[in-house]
Amino acid sequence: MPLLASTIFSASIVVAQVNTDNELDLDPADWSEKDAGIPVTDPLTLEKCGSCHAPDEKGNLSRISWIRATPEGWSQAIKRMIKLNGLSITPEEARSVVKYLGTWHGLAPEEAKPVMYFAERRILDETIIPNETIHQGCASCHAFAQPMSSRRSHREWGLLQNMHKALYSQAEVQIDHAAEGEAASADSSKKPATRGQVALAWLTKEAGLHSKAWADWRPRIRTPKLAGKWLISGKLRGQGRFVGEMTIAPAGDDFTTTTTLRSLETGKTMTRSGKGLVYSGYSWRGTSAGGTQPATPADMTGTLRETMWFAPDQSSAEGRWYWGEYHEFGLDVKMTRVTGGPVLAAVSPLGVKTGTKAMGLHIYGASLPADLSAADLDFGGGVTVRKVAVLSPSEAVATIDVSAEAIVGLHDVALNGVVLPKALPVYGSVDYMKVTPETALAHLGGIKYGKGYEQFEATAWSAGPDGKTGTDDDFPIMTVDADWAMKEFPTVTYDNDVKYVGQLDKVGFFTPNVEGPNPERRFSRNNYGEVWIVATAKTLKDKEGKPMSAQAYLVTTVPAYKRWDQPEVSQ
Missing domain, CATH: 2.60.40.10 (Immunoglobulins)
Structure with a gap:
C-alpha cells in the first residue's frame, strides 16, 4: 500500500456532533441497526456469504447489506474472510462476487472520484481529512482514502472500529485517545470525547450508507457500452506526453483492448494489448502489455495495471496506468470516445x-x-x-x-x-521552477527485496496575471532541460546520506542503493537517508542572470518488509 502524507485543512471539531447517547456505553455489536439495508440478490453471493452472514426476511445479509465499497474494498473483505474465517471460494467465484458487490453495493461516481487516487496507487498529500482528530484516529496508519472508499451505517462504522482494535495492537490507543482541539477542552464534568467518538459521528454523517448520490445513481447503473475507438492523451513523468488510440471490444461481460501510443517527445510508437472489466458502470480495472521485455525499470513496454474512472455518460475517462514494485511509475491518462466528429x-x-x-x-x-x-x-x-x-x-x-x-x-x-x-x-516570462514530486519516497532493495525508484522532473512556472509567485493563478508552462544533483539534507552532525542512498542520473532518475546493514557506515546503518534533489536549468536564467534552480525532498527508506493485504482486484 502506498504511503500517503496528510494535509489537514481544518482543525476544528464540532463537539456537538459526537453522539452522547447511552448507546456509546454499549459494544457496537449490541447496537440496533437503524438504516434500511441493501438486499443481496446475486445467487452466488448468497451461496458463498449467506452461510455466515444471516439473511433476513427482506433479503438483507448481516453486515454486507449495510456496507457499500469500491471493488478493492470488497476484494480485501473476501481475502480477510478466507484467511480468518475459512471461506472456501475459487478465484473465478471471488471475481464474480466482487463484480456484483462492487456494482450493486458500490459507490456512486461522485463518491468514488475524490478517492480514485487510492485505487490508482498515487502518492500525494491528502486534502480530504476534515480535522486533526480524524487525522490522528483514522489516518495515522493508512490513507484517509481507505475509510472514504466505503459507505456504512452508523453501526457498521462502530463495528469497523471494533475490528481495528481486535486486529491491530496500536488501534485501541489511537481510537480511545482523547480528541484533539475543541473536543479536548470539553466540559470537565463530562467524560471527554475520544477520537473514535468524533470519527464515528463524522463518518456517520458524511459517509453514511445512504446518500443522494447513491440514490440517484442506483437506477442509472447499466451494462457499460464501451466498444469502439477512444482517443488517448497521457503524460509520464520524465518521459513527456503521449497521444494515441485505444480500441475496446466486448469479450463476454468484459472487454479486450488494443492500444497505440505515440511519444510527442521522440515520435516513437508502441502497441499494447490488454483486457479490462467495469464495476458499477463507470469504474475500469484492467491490464495491458506491450509484448516486449522492459529495458529499464521505467520502461512502460511491460505489463501495466489500468485504473480509470469513466464519466457516467460513458463519453470520457481518466485515470492512471501504473507499474513498479511500489507502483511508483504511472502514465496519467485521459480518454475521449471517438464518435465520428472531431x-x-x-x-x-x-x-x-x-x-x-x-x-x-x-x-x-x-x-x-x-x-x-x-x-x-x-x-x-x-x-x-x-x-x-x-x-x-x-x-x-x-x-x-x-x-x-x-x-x-x-x-x-x-x-x-x-x-x-x-x-x-x-x-510572459518564466518566473520560477519546480521539481516534481516536491516530496518523494524511494525504497532500498536489490538483494532480497525489490527497489522502489523515483523519477524527478523540472517544470517552468509563470506567476500568472497577478505577477506574484505562490498564488492561485500560477500555472505550469513546460518541462525544463536541467542538470541534476543530490545535496545533503542535514539531520545529524555525521550526516553523509548523499554518499549512500543511491544514484541520480542525468535525466533525474533516482536508483536507490541495496538494502541491509552497511559496515562502511557509522553504526553499520542501512543505506537509508534524506537528501535534496536539485535541478539547475541549462538555459533558463533568473532576474539576476543566474541559472534557475529548484529542489525537492527525497527520503530513501528500507523495503516494505510487510505488505498489508490490499492488492488490486484479480483480472
Whole structure:
C-alpha cells in the first residue's frame, strides 16, 4: 500500500456532533441497526456469504447489506474472510462476487472520484481529512482514502472500529485517545470525547450508507457500452506526453483492448494489448502489455495495471496506468470516445510566449476535417491563427501569432464547438521552477527485496496575471532541460546520506542503493537517508542572470518488509 502524507485543512471539531447517547456505553455489536439495508440478490453471493452472514426476511445479509465499497474494498473483505474465517471460494467465484458487490453495493461516481487516487496507487498529500482528530484516529496508519472508499451505517462504522482494535495492537490507543482541539477542552464534568467518538459521528454523517448520490445513481447503473475507438492523451513523468488510440471490444461481460501510443517527445510508437472489466458502470480495472521485455525499470513496454474512472455518460475517462514494485511509475491518462466528429487530445509544443510570431503549433486529435481552416480554430484572446495544414485525420499544424498583450494563463483550444480546456499555456516570462514530486519516497532493495525508484522532473512556472509567485493563478508552462544533483539534507552532525542512498542520473532518475546493514557506515546503518534533489536549468536564467534552480525532498527508506493485504482486484 502506498504511503500517503496528510494535509489537514481544518482543525476544528464540532463537539456537538459526537453522539452522547447511552448507546456509546454499549459494544457496537449490541447496537440496533437503524438504516434500511441493501438486499443481496446475486445467487452466488448468497451461496458463498449467506452461510455466515444471516439473511433476513427482506433479503438483507448481516453486515454486507449495510456496507457499500469500491471493488478493492470488497476484494480485501473476501481475502480477510478466507484467511480468518475459512471461506472456501475459487478465484473465478471471488471475481464474480466482487463484480456484483462492487456494482450493486458500490459507490456512486461522485463518491468514488475524490478517492480514485487510492485505487490508482498515487502518492500525494491528502486534502480530504476534515480535522486533526480524524487525522490522528483514522489516518495515522493508512490513507484517509481507505475509510472514504466505503459507505456504512452508523453501526457498521462502530463495528469497523471494533475490528481495528481486535486486529491491530496500536488501534485501541489511537481510537480511545482523547480528541484533539475543541473536543479536548470539553466540559470537565463530562467524560471527554475520544477520537473514535468524533470519527464515528463524522463518518456517520458524511459517509453514511445512504446518500443522494447513491440514490440517484442506483437506477442509472447499466451494462457499460464501451466498444469502439477512444482517443488517448497521457503524460509520464520524465518521459513527456503521449497521444494515441485505444480500441475496446466486448469479450463476454468484459472487454479486450488494443492500444497505440505515440511519444510527442521522440515520435516513437508502441502497441499494447490488454483486457479490462467495469464495476458499477463507470469504474475500469484492467491490464495491458506491450509484448516486449522492459529495458529499464521505467520502461512502460511491460505489463501495466489500468485504473480509470469513466464519466457516467460513458463519453470520457481518466485515470492512471501504473507499474513498479511500489507502483511508483504511472502514465496519467485521459480518454475521449471517438464518435465520428472531431476530437482534440493535445497541442505541442507547450509554452507559447507572448510576442511570438509565426509559430507552428501541432494539434493532435481524431477525425480532424481535411478542409480545416484558420477560422475554425480559436486559441483565445491575443492568439491569431494565420493558416492551418492538415497532415492527417489525427494531426494538424496551425501557424499562430501571439500578441505581446495576450492574457497570460492556460488558454482553451477550440475547433468550432469542440474544446480542449486549458491546453495551451501562454506566458510572459518564466518566473520560477519546480521539481516534481516536491516530496518523494524511494525504497532500498536489490538483494532480497525489490527497489522502489523515483523519477524527478523540472517544470517552468509563470506567476500568472497577478505577477506574484505562490498564488492561485500560477500555472505550469513546460518541462525544463536541467542538470541534476543530490545535496545533503542535514539531520545529524555525521550526516553523509548523499554518499549512500543511491544514484541520480542525468535525466533525474533516482536508483536507490541495496538494502541491509552497511559496515562502511557509522553504526553499520542501512543505506537509508534524506537528501535534496536539485535541478539547475541549462538555459533558463533568473532576474539576476543566474541559472534557475529548484529542489525537492527525497527520503530513501528500507523495503516494505510487510505488505498489508490490499492488492488490486484479480483480472
